[in-house]
Structure formats: C-alpha cells, structure tokens
Amino acid sequence: MPLLTEDAKGVYVIAVTPFKEDGALDDASIDRMVDFYEEAGATGLTILGQLGEAPKLTAEESRLVARRVIDRVAGRLPIIVGVSAPGLAPMRELADGVMDMGAAGVMVAPPWTLKTDDQIYNYYASVGEALGKTPFVLQDYPLTTNVAIAAKVIDRIVRDVPTCVMLKHEDWPGLAKISALRALSDKGETRRISILCGNGGLFLPEEMARGADGAMTGFCYPEMMVGVVEACGRGDMDRAQDIFDAYLPLARYEQQQGIGLACRKYVLAKRGVIASAKQRKPGSVLSPADVADIERLLARQTRKVEEIAV
C-alpha cells in the first residue's frame, strides 16, 4: 500500500466505529460504512480518531477494526489510523501494527499537558523519532486537546520532522493559520505539506480558498465535503458555497461537542449505513427533542439539496 505523502488531497472521512446494541464491534456495519464512504467519493478514510471512540477500544479491538477496514478497501483508498496515546511506546506499537496491515499513515494529537512552544515541538520531534519511517498527521484541535499550536511551531516541526506530511487542521478560528503556513511554503522556506480541514466542515469553502487541500472530517453527509472540495478545485466558489449552504444547518448542529457523535451515528443509521447508533460508555444519547431537531433539519436539507441539484 502506498504511504501517505505531502501530496494528499481530497476528502478523508473520519469514520465512526460501529457497535452492536450490546456494545460489541459490528463487522458487517464496518464493511457497509467503508463501502458507503467510498461510493460517496471519499479519497481516503481516517479511523480510530476521537470520534471513532478509539479510547474505548482495547488494544486488540483497535487492531481488529484497522484490519477489517484495511481489508475491505483492499488498497483502493488510503487508510489513516489514529494512534494518539499518553506514551510513545503504546503509540509506536499500534502504529507499527497497522502499518504492517497496510495503513497509509497514522495521526497523532498532542497530550493535553503541553503548554509552551518548545514543549509542543519537542513532543512531535519525539513522535517522529518513535514512529520511524511511518508518515504521520499532526492533529491540531485545541478545542478538545487544550493545546494551542502556533503556526510557527507547526512550521518548525515540518522543517525538522520529515515524516510529518499532513496537518489535520481544526483550530478555530484557523483561517489565518492556513494562510500563514501557505505563505511560508510558497516562499520556499518550508516543505509544503497537505492540509486537510476538520471542524465538521464548518469553514470548508473559506479553508479551500486559503490553500487547504481538502477535508478530513466526519459530517454524516460526506457528499457535502466531496462536492465543496470538487467545486473549489474547479475554482467555482459560488457552486461550492451553494452546496455548503444546503448542508450547513445540519453540519452546524452535528458540530456540537458531545452530542455531535450521537447525531452523526443517528443519521448514518437512518441512512442504512450502520445497523445501530449505539455508542460505548461513556457516550452521548439523543433526547426526543434532539431527534425532532435533526428530523426537521433533514427534511429541510432534502428540499434544499434538490433545489440546487447537488
């Protein structure tokens, strides 16, 4: 399987981890989900991230999920595996395991205790050293990690750690960060890495305009991200924004911390992709009022999407 490189573009969908009602892994749903994302136009998949409930899996279960997904895509799509861990030894162990299975790369979020610029830099230098040749994605998501990473720190990591090939960008606000990183690579001062954007896609048109290479997020209608990225690629910002606007009310709703994953799994279950919206404990549960909100938003979204003939 080819390794992840700085040239990655498109839509890497953050996959959920499907569970059965009893909390066991649901292999059949994993297969359907992989097929669904592929058919929706995903360029790649990212598994075992925060919203993939990775910390709730045992080490063995993590490997089983990775194996199932990698086997299912059979090399047609690159797979990135979240390997964030409190220590470097278990991180390397999982990373080596999934790379052997055929993953394209791994993703690493910083531990919440990092504070100063040098602490963050040193952490990722250690990660690069620990992971050896495995290419990795730097996940920059201050809202959930508590770690604020300045653009100049990312730049320094990119200069010194050649296996850091991608930024999963979900700082908020983060548009200036994309501009700053692209200004540096455009001047030839730093290697140009791939920047894929998260945050549920809530700023995707603006992010693409600043030089992002695509999206890496899990909004339950991946067709939105695929459509926006494709239209932006053609330079058709107005079309991109039309598509975006049609899905924005739901995307905004899904981007609520905590219940967002419940919303996402609810819609994926409703769309027939996964058999159950079940989350492992501790998980969030939708109230009847939440479900009413989502159904109302879905009904309106269906009309709007028809209007613009996505």
Place this chain on the structure above:
Amino acid sequence: MPLLTEDAKGVYVIAVTPFKEDGALDDASIDRMVDFYEEAGATGLTILGQLGEAPKLTAEESRLVARRVIDRVAGRLPIIVGVSAPGLAPMRELADGVMDMGAAGVMVAPPWTLKTDDQIYNYYASVGEALGKTPFVLQDYPLTTNVAIAAKVIDRIVRDVPTCVMLKHEDWPGLAKISALRALSDKGETRRISILCGNGGLFLPEEMARGADGAMTGFCYPEMMVGVVEACGRGDMDRAQDIFDAYLPLARYEQQQGIGLACRKYVLAKRGVIASAKQRKPGSVLSPADVADIERLLARQTRKVEEIAV
C-alpha cells in the same frame, strides 16, 4: 426606569463599544448605534460585555459609556450592563453607579478559577448578596470563562438568589440545559427565569423551540434575531428557519473567537452604524483575505434575504 425581571423576552443586542481611530470613545457612534439597534427591533441592549471590550475601559470610561447609552434610549429600552470583575467591591461599585443612572440590571460572568458545583453556587450567592436589590443576569459561557455550570447548579442559584432573574445562555452544546431548566420550572419546583441565548445566534431556532425567551447576542444583523424570535413566537418554525438560514453563513463566520469582533465592527462600520471598526489593544484585525470572505458572504446574504423577503 423599570428593573429587569424574569418576564424579559425578545432580543437584547450585545452592543459593541465604538472607538475613534485614535482609540478614544466615539460618542456620536454610540448614539447612532443605539438608534440603529432600536430601529432594528431590539427589545433591550446589553453593554460593556466581553465583546463590548469592557476590560479595556477605565472605571470612569465605563460609567461614561453607560451614561451615554442610557441617556440616548431615554427609557424606551431597558439597558443591561456587564459588571463582571475579579472582586465583589469593584463589581458592586460599578453596578450601583449604573443602576443610579437608570440601568435595568447587570450581568455577571464567573471568574475562570471556579471549579466545583459549590464554588460556583457560592460565588453567585456572594454576588447576589453584594449587589443588594439589583437584578442580575447569570452569564453561562464556558468557552470563554472556563467554567462549566451544570443545570442543577443554575437551578440552585435561582432558588436561593431572588435577584438572579435571567440566564444569558451560551453553553455549547446547551440545548439540553434549556430543556432541563424549563422542565424544573414547568413542574413548579423553581422560579421560571428569563433565558436569552448567545453564541452569535447560531442555535436560535432550536433554542426557542426548547423554551428560550429570546436572544442576547451581538450578530451584526440584529434583524435576523428579531425575525427568528418573532416567527418562533408565532409558532412559525419554518419561517424562523428560513430567516435563520439566510444569515447563517455570515453568523457562523462572525462567531469565530477572536476575529469575530473585528468582523462585527467591520460590518457595522460598513452599514454606517459606527464611524470606525477600531478596537482598543489588544484587538484583532482583519486580513485582506478575511475581508474578501466577509464581502463574498455579504453579497450572497443580500441575495438570499431578498429571495425570502425578510
């Protein structure tokens, strides 16, 4: 001037503080801004909040701004004044001063150091004691205050502190919190207080459906909040959402922490409401790319608003 009560409803706009290019207070813009918000249908105004750059004013300047706004509305609209301070003595001093001028009430956010339920409860009990008869708004905005306030803690404060008459709700996600508080007051267990919602209005239709009484936020098109609250009041959720959707792309953009205020002041200056978008240091500044984003969104918004004939 009548005092703020639990019956408050509608749209209390969070006002900016207009400065001249040299950083001095701009009285003429204060007057125009007050008129603009009134004409846009605001029910009340909230001044000297976080986005009013209150901490950047001296104590004397804070009183000057309050005086100017209160004189301008001449009793036609109730004015709420942000008085959050690291200590109770300066808080009470400012509160007493603005109530004497004719303010309707004050607003208090918690200091960032509060952690446990009891610490939060005790803080607001002390606030109630310090403020005497002055009615106050509890500002619940964890994203900027670092303080997570459980619904049950708000309920306990409401039970014990009779001058707590309103919740400025901007937890995120926070829909379940509205439902929980309303369930308690519907059962008659707790006094029903006014709940006005912030977060730039990004969840306003859903919040109204859960029992909120309106909005308290500063999105630069107050007509959106006025329209949504009015339509929800009539039970016309579809119309509310139509109006909301037309403004959502810009509202989402303005809700970015940090540069949001720059965006808001830019649009207010462009609309002729304030003379300058200047912020006092330390303030955020829009880049040319930010301005391009905003102008693009404004152009699209104008078209959409026309389509739905707001």
Place this chain on the structure above:
Amino acid sequence: MPLLTEDAKGVYVIAVTPFKEDGALDDASIDRMVDFYEEAGATGLTILGQLGEAPKLTAEESRLVARRVIDRVAGRLPIIVGVSAPGLAPMRELADGVMDMGAAGVMVAPPWTLKTDDQIYNYYASVGEALGKTPFVLQDYPLTTNVAIAAKVIDRIVRDVPTCVMLKHEDWPGLAKISALRALSDKGETRRISILCGNGGLFLPEEMARGADGAMTGFCYPEMMVGVVEACGRGDMDRAQDIFDAYLPLARYEQQQGIGLACRKYVLAKRGVIASAKQRKPGSVLSPADVADIERLLARQTRKVEEIAV
C-alpha cells in the same frame, strides 16, 4: 491474595519502574526495589502509577511489570495497580489481568476533561460498573489531573459504589477534605473508607492528625513515611514531626513536578536499589546544579537523621 478493603492502613509506596540504560525493563532492579520497600517497612506497594511511567509502557509491558512485582512479594504485601486509561474497555482489560495475577486492587485517576460534580460522579459510577468486583482506589490529584473533586462528590461515590474502598488523597490543600470525609463517616452517614495520602508526604503529620490511615507516595526515603505513620499511630505527634522535619528539605525538593521523578530515581540508584536512574522518553534529566542540590540536602539529612536517631 486478599482483596483491598476499607481497613487498609500504613504505607503503600508508589513504586518507580526501573529501566536499563537502553530503556528496556530491568527485572533485577524490580526485584531489588520490591525487597527494599518491604524491608523499609512498607505495608503495600502501588505500581504503574503516573510516577511509575505507566503511560510509557505497552499493554504487554504493563502486565510483565505487574507479574514480576506480584510474584516477588509472594503474597506478603498487597499490590495496587494503576489502571487509569482514556477508556473503560482498556482499563477493565488491564484490571482483570492484574487481578488474575493476584493484585489486591487497582487505582483510577479521572480523565482531565471532567468538570461538573455530576460528570465526576458519573465517571466513577461507570468505573465501578466496568470493574465489577475489583476494589479500586479513587485518585484525587487535581494538580496533575485538572479535576477538582469536592468532598461531597467523593462522599456520593463512596455511598453508591461499594467497590470504591480507598481514597488516594493528594489534593492541595487537602486537609479540610480529610476532616470533612471523616466527619461524615464518624456520624455514620457514609461508609468509612481508607484514606492514604500522597503529595510526596509533605503534609503527612497533619494528614494523620485529621484521620488519614497512612501514606501512599513515593518519596525516596520510605523510612520517613513509615516512621511518621508509626509515631502518629502511637499518638506521639512530636516524634512524628521530628522524623518528618529531618526529611522535609529533601521531600520538598523531590516534590517538584517534572524533575521530582528524576530526583527520586537518582537517590534510589545511589542507594543501590535500582541499577539506573534512566527514564523512558519523554523524561526529565537532572542538571549538575540539581545533583549538587540533592547531594547537599542528602549530606545534611544524614546528619539530622543521626541526631534524632530515627
């Protein structure tokens, strides 16, 4: 092996994890360390805690360390194993594994994201459910976990979760918390659990006077904790304080976050307990100035200990 109960008393030493210079686990040093702690009068051992560098071990290595320690003590001392993990599934897996080996119980610190009283309570209720019959220690260490747990929350957990049998107390300040918990159990309102104190032993005499049952900490001279706890047990507070004072300058130095572990391993290596002071990455390293400080403090400590004939 008997299970940990509420009656536990004495000194449970927090054990380091000895590594060879190349970073591999050092079995011979593990054996020597276990013998050393036992000879120093430890009542029990706690392994794989934060200062045992647990997050730097793979799941398999964690099991190897536990096995080695449990086999070495051969039932003479109870062993508590740190099993804190971001998710319940890996926590249960490790807990079940070490209980099968003969551990007496496990220890669980809260994830840094918990905020409100209910979130903390619910977390430990879930932990109790996930761990089944395994008795566990609630680790209350706000300085490193970012989670402030009120005494009333601990009390509520103790009431509802029968397998919570011990508090590892290292809030700071935390004396009032001990008093509050003991007042509740003295009135018969709540089960009396074991309270063993951490924080490097820096408040051990005062903690014992408030009703603590002993110490659970890793200060490199366990004879200090043993001596203080024993003297307090006889009611000889003056003797307890004499012993304490003799070691306090070094204990204070070792209690520095970050370099504390380096200091502890340096002294244990110097005392011949472990072969190397090596930490796995990312670890702290003593500077020559740090070593000079420690050597100066050790020389003075030796004199003082002789004076009081510990």
Place this chain on the structure above:
Amino acid sequence: MPLLTEDAKGVYVIAVTPFKEDGALDDASIDRMVDFYEEAGATGLTILGQLGEAPKLTAEESRLVARRVIDRVAGRLPIIVGVSAPGLAPMRELADGVMDMGAAGVMVAPPWTLKTDDQIYNYYASVGEALGKTPFVLQDYPLTTNVAIAAKVIDRIVRDVPTCVMLKHEDWPGLAKISALRALSDKGETRRISILCGNGGLFLPEEMARGADGAMTGFCYPEMMVGVVEACGRGDMDRAQDIFDAYLPLARYEQQQGIGLACRKYVLAKRGVIASAKQRKPGSVLSPADVADIERLLARQTRKVEEIAV
C-alpha cells in the same frame, strides 16, 4: 523616589492588606505592618498583589492603600504596586497614579487566556508600551495564572522591553529557569535583570545558589527570607539552610493555596502586626484544626529558632 532598576536585590515582602472586622481598610494596621516589615529587614515592599486581595478593592481603595504605604515608608523603602488588570487602560491608570505618588515600579501578571509563546510576548510588549517609562516586574506564577512562560520568552521580553527590570519568579519547578536566564545574561546576550523569588520562599536557598537576587514573597516570618538571603550573600550556604530549615515546616504550611493567606494573616495578627486576620469576601477561614496545626508548628519553630540562634 528612585525608580526600580535591574540592580534590585534583597527581600521585597509581599504585603497583606489589613481589614477591620467590618471589612473596611485598617489604616493603623497598614502603618504598623509597614514598620514591622521595615524593622524585620525588608529591602522593599510589594503591595496590592494577589495575596494583598487587590481584586477585592475598588479603584479608589487601591489608591488609598498605595498612598498610605508610600507615605509611611517616606522614601526609606521602594514600593512596588501590583497593577494586573484584564485590560491595559485600567492598568495604566492605576500605574500612573501610584507612580505619581512615589512608587518605585509596578508588577504585572499575565491574563489566564494567554497560550502560545508569541501571545505571551505580545502581551508584555503591549504592557511595556502602555506603561511608558514606568519600570515593571514580570510576575511568572503559572500555578495561579494558568500561563506557562518559557525562559526563552522571558529572555525575548527582556531584550525588547527595556522597562521590564525584574522577574518575580514563582514557577514551580523553576530552578532551571533561573539557571537558563543567568546563563544568557552571563554570556552578555541579554540584559541581566533582577530575579526575586516567590513561592513562599520554599526554594530560597537553592534559588539564591542559581543566581537569584533575593526573595519577593509574603511568608509571615520575613526574618527567614532576610536571614537566608543575607547568609547566601556571604556565601554561607550551610547557615542559610539552617535558618531555612527552622522555618520550613511553617512556610510549607502557609504555602497551601487558598488557606495560605488565612494562615499568614493569623500569624501576623498573633504577632501584633495587624489588628484583625479578617479577609474580604470571598476569603478563606481557618478551622479549629488548622489553628491547632499552626500553633503546634509555631511552638516547634520557636524552639528551633532558639537552637540555631537566628
């Protein structure tokens, strides 16, 4: 009055703010306290800091306290005034006021929201600009400010902001930071500023050995700091440590966050320095068990101090 410079050395005592039982400022106690600190050998005083309950004073009260202290010392001791504020305008207003009264300089802690190196640097650059010619002390106290300032960031501030003349050092652990800053100024790369150490004096001998110029802290026995700094100045580390050790058990007790100030005021009241240990709300109160602890420690301290004939 001479301005504070980089050459400042010795012991600047952090003064409490004495209140009467009814919460009013106690002028007579202010006078007595100033005299007491001067007679104890203080080189200077720092007023209106965190432990001076500064946030609980109105702007006018802050000026009254500063005026009273400055008048009392009548130029014999330099006075530093804490002016930390959420915004630059009120900070400058207070700073200008106290400098006009004859203060030697001011002290500024960072707002809790600062995260990256550049954010911290930019903040202090703005502070320097706002304060004009007024010399200021950078307060580095992560435990209470939530802001971690790397040595290299302090160095950058010192290079670029000439009015930053002193570091109030209370990072913990912070010994390496002193060494790093001294290494830079010894090489002639950066201006050598004054470093006075806080943290209740708990690491004073080691800090002096690393190149600190003295202490700035409020331990209720300033004679300890004076004695240690003087002995270190003579190069008599053993004498310094003897003095230090005699007071360490109490200093450790007083350094507990929250109740520390209550302990300090209790002892100062007991020593006849202030009339009442009263704190303004929200304040901490000693329990009978706390008082028993303190009395026990005081009795032992008296014996030890006699033994070493301080």
